[in-house]
Amino acid sequence: xxxxxxxxxxxxxxxxxxxxMLLVKVFKREKRQGIxxxxxxxxxxxxxxxxxxxxx
Amino acid sequence: xxxxxxxxxxxxxxxxxxxxxxxxxxxxHRHFKETVVVSEDFTEMRWLSDYCPQLKDTFADTPIFVFxxxxxxxxxxxxxxxxxxxxxxxxxxxVLMENIKVEKGVVYxxxxxxxxxxxxxxxxxxxxxxxxxxxxxxxxxxxxxERNTNPLDQWPDNFTYIHYPSKQAQAYNDLRNLNxxxxxxxxxxxxxRVAWAITEFIDKEEIDxxxxxxxxxxxxxxxxTYIAHDRAMDIAMMAAMDLTxxxxxxxxxxxxxxxxxxxxxEWGDYTDTLGVLMETAEPFIDRIVGPMTVDxxxxxxDRFLSYAGDKGLTYAKYDKENNYSWxxxxxxxxxxxxxxxVIYYMNQFFPEKEVIASWPSYEELVEHDCGAxxxxxxxxxxxxxxxF
Numbered sequence: 223x224x225x226x227x228x229x230x231x232x233x234x235x236x237x238x239x240x241x242x243m244l245l246v247k248v249f250k251r252e253k254r255q256g257i258x259x260x261x262x263x264x265x266x267x268x269x270x271x272x273x274x275x276x277x278x
Numbered sequence: 279x280x281x282x283x284x285x286x287x288x289x290x291x292x293x294x295x296x297x298x299x300x301x302x303x304x305x306x307h308r309h310f311k312e313t314v315v316v317s318e319d320f321t322e323m324r325w326l327s328d329y330c331p332q333l334k335d336t337f338a339d340t341p342i343f344v345f346x347x348x349x350x351x352x353x354x355x356x357x358x359x360x361x362x363x364x365x366x367x368x369x370x371x372x373v374l375m376e377n378i379k380v381e382k383g384v385v386y387x388x389x390x391x392x393x394x395x396x397x398x399x400x401x402x403x404x405x406x407x408x409x410x411x412x413x414x415x416x417x418x419x420x421x422x423x424e425r426n427t428n429p430l431d432q433w434p435d436n437f438t439y440i441h442y443p444s445k446q447a448q449a450y451n452d453l454r455n456l457n458x459x460x461x462x463x464x465x466x467x468x469x470x471r472v473a474w475a476i477t478e479f480i481d482k483e484e485i486d487x488x489x490x491x492x493x494x495x496x497x498x499x500x501x502x503t504y505i506a507h508d509r510a511m512d513i514a515m516m517a518a519m520d521l522t523x524x525x526x527x528x529x530x531x532x533x534x535x536x537x538x539x540x541x542x543x544e545w546g547d548y549t550d551t552l553g554v555l556m557e558t559a560e561p562f563i564d565r566i567v568g569p570m571t572v573d574x575x576x577x578x579x580d581r582f583l584s585y586a587g588d589k590g591l592t593y594a595k596y597d598k599e600n601n602y603s604w605x606x607x608x609x610x611x612x613x614x615x616x617x618x619x620v621i622y623y624m625n626q627f628f629p630e631k632e633v634i635a636s637w638p639s640y641e642e643l644v645e646h647d648c649g650a651x652x653x654x655x656x657x658x659x660x661x662x663x664x665x666f
Contacts, residue, residue: 226467228575249286260286264293271297275433276430278398 234274240272307407308397308430310421311665314343314372314389315653319380320662321346326388329482330464330475337431338472340393341666342479343375344386345635351383352486352631354621355551357476359390360457361489362423362539364560365399365409365575366609367491369420373651374617374637383633386485390666392456392472394431396423406572408556411606413649415657422575425606426454430467442466442536452539457490460544473544481549485511486631487624490541491613493560496594496604500557504530504616507546507553513627514554517619525640526612527595552624556616557596558609564578578604611643 248263273278315419324342327334340359358371371389376386390396399407399422410417416439427436432454440446452458454469462473480488487510494501506514511532518530533542533553545553561567561578568574568582579602587596596602614637625632638651655663 231432245290248290249283257285257289260289261293263571264289266299268293268300271294272304273430274299275301277308278430 223244229236237270237273241267280471293437303407304398307399307421308428309410312368312390312420313373313418313557313665314375314661315655315658316343316375316662316664317345317377317378318662319345319347320375323664326472326475326479329479330471332464332471333495336468337394337428338392338468340388340390340472341664342386342388342662344384345375346384347380347382347634349382350604352624352628352633353384353386353483354617354618354624354633355386355388355480355485355488357388357391357488357490357541357575359388359396359423360392361425361455362390362392362396362421362494363405363425363563364424364493365420366493366504366558366606367559367613368396369411369606369648370491370610370613372420373643373648374614376438376653377651378635381634381636383631383635385633385635386483388476390423391476391490392423392427392469393666394428394468394472395426395454395456396421398424398428398430400424403570404577405570407574409511409572409606411649411652412647413652413654415654418649418652422642426451427456427469429454441538442470446538448539451602455539455636457492457541460539460541461548464542470620477548478630480545480551485551486628486633487621488541488545488549488553489617490545490553490555492557493554493563493609494557495564496561496583496592496596497564498560499593500531501559501594502527502612503531503557504620505540505542505557507533507542507665509546510542510552510554512619512645513552513620513623516623516626519661520623521615521619525615528612528616532565537590552622556613558612559604559615560609561596561604576606578606578609607647608640610648611638613642614638615640 244267322342327339333339360369459473461477462470504514518528521528542553542555567580584602
């Protein structure tokens with residue numbers, strides 16, 4: 223139970239880190255500068271944000 | 279440079295605006311409460327956490343409704359919502375609870391066994407989130423849930439799922455499937471704990487007959503079927519023959535011993551109850567159907583499936599005779615009469631376990647539809663209105 227909870231919280235933390243990382247990448251990245259990738263990065267933030275907020 | 283920044287900000291804003299719209303819908307679904315007006319024979323409401331305190335204040339805790347006649351006799355458990363993306367079982371439990379009369383013994387009802395799975399829709403298939411039942415006093419809304427426990431409550435999935443205690447390897451995501459986790463374990467995952475609590479409840483209350491209601495796609499062989507534990511085969515076989523002769527087609531299968539985690543297997547192996555699972559037909563979850571709309575959920579009518587029906591590729595009737603449909607009232611009625619019939623034969627085979635209870639039958643549901651049996655919570659006695 224304790225290990226399960228620890229793993230759960232690690233995953234929640236990772237979701238937050240990846241969400242923030244993707245959001246930063248919308249504004250600042252070296253490769254793939256096109257607008258399509260702006261949309262892709264912004265869109266990919268959503269599931270991480272939802273999980274972090276406990277919505278989906 | 280400035281123009282580029284504005285464009286990026288605009289993209290982020292639009293994306294998050296869309297996410298907010300979706301997020302509000304997801305949040306509403308997670309917290310939506312269904313309402314029931316229980317019949318006058320209602321005795322008390324318990325919670326699954328009364329049998330497993332670890333479930334208290336979690337999304338896995340779910341109500342148990344008790345209808346006790348006060349006359350000594352047997353006991354029956356009626357379960358809906360093991361797989362909440364199969365809504366007819368839960369609706370049949372609501373219709374049952376609103377109309378039940380008990381003359382002997384006790385009837386327990388758990389309308390949503392895997393409550394956590396009711397708090398989200400099916401991922402990836404564009405399923406509708408709710409359906410409504412028309413009544414004389416307005417429309418009543420119910421939710422369409424998922425098959426498995428909500429990942430918000432049990433996450434991440436393991437890479438493998440080893441069933442306890444058989445050690446049988448199963449599909450990894452079945453670790454969130456309540457009907458693969460029985461008999462469950464107290465120190466397991468949330469779904470295993472729910473399974474343990476229900477098994478513990480059956481064992482502690484010495485329930486004589488436990489009925490688990492499901493729906494199946496009509497291209498799946500185990501549809502319109504009783505699946506019975508070895509000890510319940512006699513009563514289920516008699517009920518299937520009786521129903522097929524007098525009311526509607528019903529098959530019977532024996533619970534396999536080599537496939538673990540099911541209600542019909544583990545309830546019977548780990549408690550003294552007679553375990554029976556019932557499947558009715560739900561075209562909505564067939565693989566080849568067109569748009570998955572509320573209309574398809576309620577009527578079961580689909581153009582693509584009708585081609586398969588005409589070629590005899592379905593395991594449940596789907597032809598001109600039944601208007602290429604499996605409407606909700608038919609599915610609910612089948613569960614209600616299916617349950618009545620196994621109780622009737624339990625009474626015949628085991629008179630010491632006799633339970634005398636009645637609720638609307640298949641024929642009544644076909645004639646009047648589900649809404650005729652649902653009561654208005656606004657005008658009902660508040661002591662008999664429950665939202666959960």
